[in-house]
Amino acid sequence: MTLATGNYIDSSLVTHMYFRGSRATVKSIDAKPDRIEIQLSPDGAHSGDDAYAKVKLMLGKGYESRRLEQIELVLANALVLPRIETIRAETARLDSVRSAISELERELTTERTAEGRVDKASQLVNQYQGLVSAEERLNKVAFQPVSVDSPASRIAELKSIVLEAQGQIADAQIRNTIDQYKASALLLKSSCGLLNAPPPTDRSELNKALATLDTARQKIERFERAQREMQKLMLEVPAGDTQFYASCITNSEVMSRTLNAQQQAILQTEAEAADRRRQAQLAEERRAMELRNEENRKIVAASVARQQYAAALTSRMSDEIAWCATGRENDILAGYIKASRLSDSVVAQLSGSSPLWREFYTKGFRYRGILDRDRAIKVAQISERGGFSLQASSMPENEHADLKGAVQSLADSGSCRVGQ
Numbered sequence: 001m002t003l004a005t006g007n008y009i010d011s012s013l014v015t016h017m018y019f020r021g022s023r024a025t026v027k028s029i030d031a032k033p034d035r036i037e038i039q040l041s042p043d044g045a046h047s048g049d050d051a052y053a054k055v056k057l058m059l060g061k062g063y064e065s066r067r068l069e070q071i072e073l074v075l076a077n078a079l080v081l082p083r084i085e086t087i088r089a090e091t092a093r094l095d096s097v098r099s100a101i102s103e104l105e106r107e108l109t110t111e112r113t114a115e116g117r118v119d120k121a122s123q124l125v126n127q128y129q130g131l132v133s134a135e136e137r138l139n140k141v142a143f144q145p146v147s148v149d150s151p152a153s154r155i156a157e158l159k160s161i162v163l164e165a166q167g168q169i170a171d172a173q174i175r176n177t178i179d180q181y182k183a184s185a186l187l188l189k190s191s192c193g194l195l196n197a198p199p200p201t202d203r204s205e206l207n208k209a210l211a212t213l214d215t216a217r218q219k220i221e222r223f224e225r226a227q228r229e230m231q232k233l234m235l236e237v238p239a240g241d242t243q244f245y246a247s248c249i250t251n252s253e254v255m256s257r258t259l260n261a262q263q264q265a266i267l268q269t270e271a272e273a274a275d276r277r278r279q280a281q282l283a284e285e286r287r288a289m290e291l292r293n294e295e296n297r298k299i300v301a302a303s304v305a306r307q308q309y310a311a312a313l314t315s316r317m318s319d320e321i322a323w324c325a326t327g328r329e330n331d332i333l334a335g336y337i338k339a340s341r342l343s344d345s346v347v348a349q350l351s352g353s354s355p356l357w358r359e360f361y362t363k364g365f366r367y368r369g370i371l372d373r374d375r376a377i378k379v380a381q382i383s384e385r386g387g388f389s390l391q392a393s394s395m396p397e398n399e400h401a402d403l404k405g406a407v408q409s410l411a412d413s414g415s416c417r418v419g420q
Helices: 067-074 084-109 113-140 151-190 202-231 237-317 344-350 356-361 397-413
Strands: 024-031 035-040 052-057 321-326 332-335 367-371 375-383 386-390
Touching: 035 344, 084 113, 113 151, 151 237, 202 237, 237 321, 237 356, 237 397, 321 397, 332 397, 344 356, 356 375, 367 397, 375 397
Parallel strands: 332 367
Antiparallel strands: 024 035, 035 052, 321 332, 367 375, 375 386
């Protein structure tokens, strides 16, 4: 404890300070007319020291005539007295129990559900029993016994409330269980009645049948749960429902085996159909490839024939004009005038009315171009009616390039440059 300075001691005489929590030995207790003085010798004081502490408990004149509990209550403001501390703690616990009871009583009056009433009433029974225990503990230490009304009658009322609410809960559970059972029985009958449908013949019918079987199994499981709940509550299950349930189980097992067999058969049928489609597709692809190959052979043969025709045409015109088939499919006839003067027969063959144009057309040529002596390429478009002059720039760019390259090759080297 701290020894205060001021009215009771000269500060110049203080040689040590002892703080709160320090231990000391009581050396003497002296009763004065208005106080009690306690002289202390602090623990740890050295031998020969005059260090001491004095506690003065000011009680007022005539305190000796007061009751002991009154004096203890005053002393408890300065000292820790176990009895007073116990009284205060038990009083606080008693007040807490009373507050909890008051709140629970209020909640119980507004509770509408049976489950809620069971919970609140059960808590109140425990609290009232705790109230009795708290009062008994307080009376063991209190100066005067605490007198309260016995809660026995209220506890009995609360237990009755609990029993009544529990009965309501049980009745509601029975009604709900019966309702659930009846609903599950109706669903079972409606679903199991569809299990006798004819076996499916295709994928669509199979999927519908599998969905029907799955729904029936779900309804069977729901009925089984409802049946178990009925048995837990010792409620009677109609014999007719039990018999229908057994037949439903049998029908579902039969349908399951039937659908498994049908599914395998349908899968086999689908696999065979898919294989036929693949074979037909492969055959179609082979036919298409053969047609493309045949077409390519014809194109190549025609291209070779046109090149040979160009060579033969050169001979027919006595080498006065060198001819070459060019272009992607050798369908462009390129010529180079080699002779300084063309014979009348060659000139006649080049005229617009010459039957040679018809021959060009039947051989598959589309254009004819001749590089004359003045180094100009004269182009004509070939048709069934004859040849028609055409500006070289009007030709497709790649074909014009092939023609130009072919006639230039003929002019430079006398060889034929065949289009690629």
